[in-house]
Amino acid sequence: MKSLVxxxxxxxxxxALALSIAACNSGLGGFSGSVGNTPKGxxxxxxxxxxxxxxxxxxxxxxxxxxWTLQGAVPLSIEIINNVQPARIIATKTVGDGSLxxxxxxxxxxxxxxxxxxxxxxxxxVQTRKxxxxxxxxxxxxxxxxxxxxxxxxxxxxxxxxxxGFSVDSRAPTLFLIDTPNGKVTGQxxxxxxxxxxxxxxxxxxxxxxxxxxxxxxxxxEP
Amino acid sequence: MYWTVRVLTLPLFLTVSLILASSxxxxxxxxxxxxxxxxxxxxxxVPSPQKFQNVLLNVQAVRINPSSTAGPGDKKWQIxxxxxxxxxGQGHPGDLQVxxxxxxxxxxxxxxxxxxxxxxxxxELLLDPTNPGTLVPVCPSxxxxxxxxxxxxxxxxxxxxxxxxxxxxxxLVSAAKESVSQLxxxxxxxxxxxxxxxxxxAYTANVTLAQLTNxxxxxxxxxxxxxxxxxxxxxxxxxxxxxxxxxGTNTIISTATINSxxxxxxxLPAAGSFGSLYDLTVTGGSVSYAATRLPALLQSTGSLAQDxxxxxxxxxxxxxxxxxxxxxxxxxxxxxxxxxxxPASNPTADCTNLATIGECVSVASTTxxxxxxxxxxxxxxxxxLFNSVxxxxxxAIPNTYSMMVTAPGYDPLITQVNPSTKANGGVCGxxxxxxxxxxxxNTGLINAMFPIVPPSPGQTVLVQVFAEDAGTNxxxxxxxxxxxxxxxxxxxxxxxxxxxxxxxxxxxxxxxDLFQGVSDPxxxxxxxxxxxxxxxxxxxxxxxxxxxxxTGTMSCVGxxxxxxxxxxxxxxxxxxxxxxxxQVTNTPVQNLIQNPNQPTTSSxxxxxxxxxxxxxxxxxxxxxxxxxxxxTPTPVPAGPPQSVxxxxxxxxxxxxxxxxxxxxxxxxxxxxxxxxxxxxxxTTPAVNPL
Numbered sequence: 001m002k003s004l005v006x007x008x009x010x011x012x013x014x015x016a017l018a019l020s021i022a023a024c025n026s027g028l029g030g031f032s033g034s035v036g037n038t039p040k041g042x043x044x045x046x047x048x049x050x051x052x053x054x055x056x057x058x059x060x061x062x063x064x065x066x067x068w069t070l071q072g073a074v075p076l077s078i079e080i081i082n083n084v085q086p087a088r089i090i091a092t093k094t095v096g097d098g099s100l101x102x103x104x105x106x107x108x109x110x111x112x113x114x115x116x117x118x119x120x121x122x123x124x125x126v127q128t129r130k131x132x133x134x135x136x137x138x139x140x141x142x143x144x145x146x147x148x149x150x151x152x153x154x155x156x157x158x159x160x161x162x163x164x165g166f167s168v169d170s171r172a173p174t175l176f177l178i179d180t181p182n183g184k185v186t187g188q189x190x191x192x193x194x195x196x197x198x199x200x201x202x203x204x205x206x207x208x209x210x211x212x213x214x215x216x217x218x219x220x221x222e223p
Numbered sequence: 224m225y226w227t228v229r230v231l232t233l234p235l236f237l238t239v240s241l242i243l244a245s246s247x248x249x250x251x252x253x254x255x256x257x258x259x260x261x262x263x264x265x266x267x268x269v270p271s272p273q274k275f276q277n278v279l280l281n282v283q284a285v286r287i288n289p290s291s292t293a294g295p296g297d298k299k300w301q302i303x304x305x306x307x308x309x310x311x312g313q314g315h316p317g318d319l320q321v322x323x324x325x326x327x328x329x330x331x332x333x334x335x336x337x338x339x340x341x342x343x344x345x346x347e348l349l350l351d352p353t354n355p356g357t358l359v360p361v362c363p364s365x366x367x368x369x370x371x372x373x374x375x376x377x378x379x380x381x382x383x384x385x386x387x388x389x390x391x392x393x394x395l396v397s398a399a400k401e402s403v404s405q406l407x408x409x410x411x412x413x414x415x416x417x418x419x420x421x422x423x424x425a426y427t428a429n430v431t432l433a434q435l436t437n438x439x440x441x442x443x444x445x446x447x448x449x450x451x452x453x454x455x456x457x458x459x460x461x462x463x464x465x466x467x468x469x470x471g472t473n474t475i476i477s478t479a480t481i482n483s484x485x486x487x488x489x490x491l492p493a494a495g496s497f498g499s500l501y502d503l504t505v506t507g508g509s510v511s512y513a514a515t516r517l518p519a520l521l522q523s524t525g526s527l528a529q530d531x532x533x534x535x536x537x538x539x540x541x542x543x544x545x546x547x548x549x550x551x552x553x554x555x556x557x558x559x560x561x562x563x564x565x566p567a568s569n570p571t572a573d574c575t576n577l578a579t580i581g582e583c584v585s586v587a588s589t590t591x592x593x594x595x596x597x598x599x600x601x602x603x604x605x606x607x608l609f610n611s612v613x614x615x616x617x618x619a620i621p622n623t624y625s626m627m628v629t630a631p632g633y634d635p636l637i638t639q640v641n642p643s644t645k646a647n648g649g650v651c652g653x654x655x656x657x658x659x660x661x662x663x664x665n666t667g668l669i670n671a672m673f674p675i676v677p678p679s680p681g682q683t684v685l686v687q688v689f690a691e692d693a694g695t696n697x698x699x700x701x702x703x704x705x706x707x708x709x710x711x712x713x714x715x716x717x718x719x720x721x722x723x724x725x726x727x728x729x730x731x732x733x734x735x736d737l738f739q740g741v742s743d744p745x746x747x748x749x750x751x752x753x754x755x756x757x758x759x760x761x762x763x764x765x766x767x768x769x770x771x772x773x774t775g776t777m778s779c780v781g782x783x784x785x786x787x788x789x790x791x792x793x794x795x796x797x798x799x800x801x802x803x804x805x806q807v808t809n810t811p812v813q814n815l816i817q818n819p820n821q822p823t824t825s826s827x828x829x830x831x832x833x834x835x836x837x838x839x840x841x842x843x844x845x846x847x848x849x850x851x852x853x854x855t856p857t858p859v860p861a862g863p864p865q866s867v868x869x870x871x872x873x874x875x876x877x878x879x880x881x882x883x884x885x886x887x888x889x890x891x892x893x894x895x896x897x898x899x900x901x902x903x904x905x906t907t908p909a910v911n912p913l
Contacts, residue, residue: 058701071703098469134683135707149599
């Protein structure tokens with residue numbers, strides 16, 4: 001994990017230099033340390049919503065501190081940044097056909113659970129191994145970064161607030177849910193396959209507050 | 224109307240093979256360039272005599288080798304992985320979860336991929352090593368006590384490969400150049416004693432593999448001829464391909480790109496002697512769209528020829544825009560957009576009318592992003608379908624595409640559309656009233672109230688509410704987020720969006736429960752219903768709202784099962800479960816096919832809370848094998864509903880203390896007086912078989 005963070009940090013610096021984008025707190029952001037030097041966070045919990053491409057769904061994602069509701073379509077990866085275990089997803093198909101909706105919960109690189117449904121408007125839920133007794137209140141603030149495309153692009157991301165940096169590998173489309181950030185958040189994204197330009201937006205309380213497009217490296221900052 | 228057929232047929236041949244999520248569509252078969260392709264399918268055999276609602280295996284891949292004695296590290300293994308979009312993809316774990324209980328009648332397509340041309344003697348199934356699968360026994364056959372919950376599988380011989388070897392002198396599959404070969408594998412799960420002694424304990428299972436040699440996939444082949452120009456599979460244009468969809472839907476079953484001889488070859492699952500209905504579409508390249516609807520494919524069909532003629536040398540363009548809520552103006556995330564054209568089998572089909580659009584074929588679809596904008600991006604080499612639409616020379620009907628926009632809780636919208644070359648392209652509307660493709664959908668609201676027995680302090684219960692067309696099981700919408708019931712609540716008070724053009728709705732509310740603090744696949748609270756709620760009406764100075772109350776109270780009752788059989792069932796037979804006249808769920812009849820390893824049972828099961836319900840047989844008529852239907856058929860009731868009551872579980876008066884304070888009950892919920900429902904009961908309808 002540590003080496004991965006380092007690796008991303010190095011790539012971040014070179015990417016930033018190459019694109020002449022001031023991506024750290026040296027001027028544009030509110031970071032107290034340089035990019036990549038924030039302490040590494042623990043392995044993050046992620047969810048994969050998979051199955052028949054294009055199947056629409058609504059989902060509630062929660063951990064012990066926050067919860068989020070979202071609508072989307074298969075496939076979608078969901079990453080909770082700064083997660084506090086346990087974490088859970090409840091997804092309901094919003095189409096009355098027999099298409100497959102499969103949700104998987106992953107911690108780090110371990111597949112913890114998978115559940116699937118083909119029922120019309122079927123509901124599935126999976127969680128990390130700790131037990132739940134309640135669902136947490138809605139996230140405050142509700143800050144999200146959505147990497148919409150290019151479809152299927154594998155990428156690395158470094159998402160930082162004032163106190164921590166989280167390195168994540170994922171595949172577009174991916175929705176990052178930022179749990180209880182400490183100050184402004186910046187995300188840096190590095191393509192692995194270069195299938196086309198990134199198309200990324202950041203929403204705060206459901207309102208788009210920043211967008212970023214480009215390849216192979218882009219930065220998106222909370223204003 | 225056609226959605227019900229989807230419900231019945233799709234799970235039977237649930238396809239995930241060619242689900243396109245990456246730039247290189249996994250399994251998209253291009254048999255050119257001296258490549259060979261193999262298509263893998265699964266048929267399930269479930270454990271017996273125990274009964275299971277679900278038998279789930281987490282499949283990572285199948286690999287094949289020309290030598291039956293090949294070691295694990297042999298370099299000639301050819302891997303057929305889970306397709307991207309279904310799996311987590313390279314660098315991330317992910318499995319395809321196959322439900323063998325739902326794969327007993329018709330093979331489940333797994334994937335199609337390129338392999339080295341060769342004859343293969345051995346196939347190996349690769350399951351998730353740490354999480355190979357899950358069983359959900361019905362009540363009360365679970366040896367550990369509780370039914371309708373997850374029991375993990377532990378493989379009997381962990382580490383031993385799960386293989387099937389061809390008889391001496393024969394091959395499992397011969398993969399020839401420029402062809403697609405099928406390998407259908409029978410997956411059988413057998414249970415090994417001792418069985419789990421606690422609810423949710425692990426079953427030890429033995430998974431075996433066998434080859435099925437009868438032709439379960441039907442070959443559909445043909446030529447695509449371009450007139451007036453070339454196909455031009457140039458870069459930055461989607462490859463010209465023929466796709467098979469479940470008839471009347473945009474669900475792609477299989478895709479084959481056109482080879483150097485302008486030929487394609489698809490292998491499609493056929494539902495026994497009943498038949499499967501497919502639409503074929505031709506998209507990509509620099510050609511016009513084409514489509515047709517096929518007559519029913521039977522296993523005895525053998526093969527089918529279907530040629531297409533398209534206009535070559537076409538320019539492609541974009542259709543972009545935003546879908547919004549007509550009341551609030553907010554973007555609708557996850558809305559579905561489809562382009563329709565009349566099929567060659569019914570060239571006069573009216574695609575401009577909601578009542579007849581089921582006669583047309585969906586040739587391109589996309590969804591909206593988190594802001595309501597569409598399309599979601601593709602890639603440079605494989606643009607989104609809505610970013611590579613052939614531009615029509617005229618924008619007058621019938622020379623436009625019909626675009627249908629749907630979202631749960633909203634009226635569907637059909638508009639005429641033509642792409643343009645602008646980045647923010649596309650012209651929507653009927654000539655001359657053309658405009659941008661920023662569209663809004665109408666909705667109405669039902670303020671539904673379901674009384675509920677509140678949970679214990681510190682606990683919550685999640686409730687999901689569904690709205691369906693009255694008297695049917697056509698669900699129109701669900702809550703965007705389950706309602707959270709706390710100890711201080713005694714009513715589920717929700718606002719649910721519904722399409723205002725529907726005159727009457729039925730509502731039902733179900734809980735999403737935890738079993739001892741972990742995910743529970745089936746609910747332990749009663750399902751409550753509200754019948755015949757009138758439409759709120761079309762928006763007038765804002766959205767209209769109607770109020771509806773449930774007379775029943777949601778309460779903890781524990782799990783339960785209904786188990787029965789159906790006489791003279793075929794692949795068009797299903798069973799619907801209702802409560803209080805509101806249809807709640809349905810299931811196809813399982814295990815219809817005679818299998819040497821498992822006697823035919825023609826059975827059905829429901830995992831539902833202990834309560835009183837009606838079960839009713841529904842039937843879809845078999846389709847012609849010579850004529851393509853104009854629209855897909857609808858199931859109709861076959862016989863009267865039969866009342867059935869699941870006895871409530873016994874009460875556990877003094878739950879045991881557990882290390883986890885909030886998990887007091889051995890089952891899914893807690894009564895207000897601190898007692899618990901015990902292990903669940905099952906019942907069979909008085910009229911059995913249906």
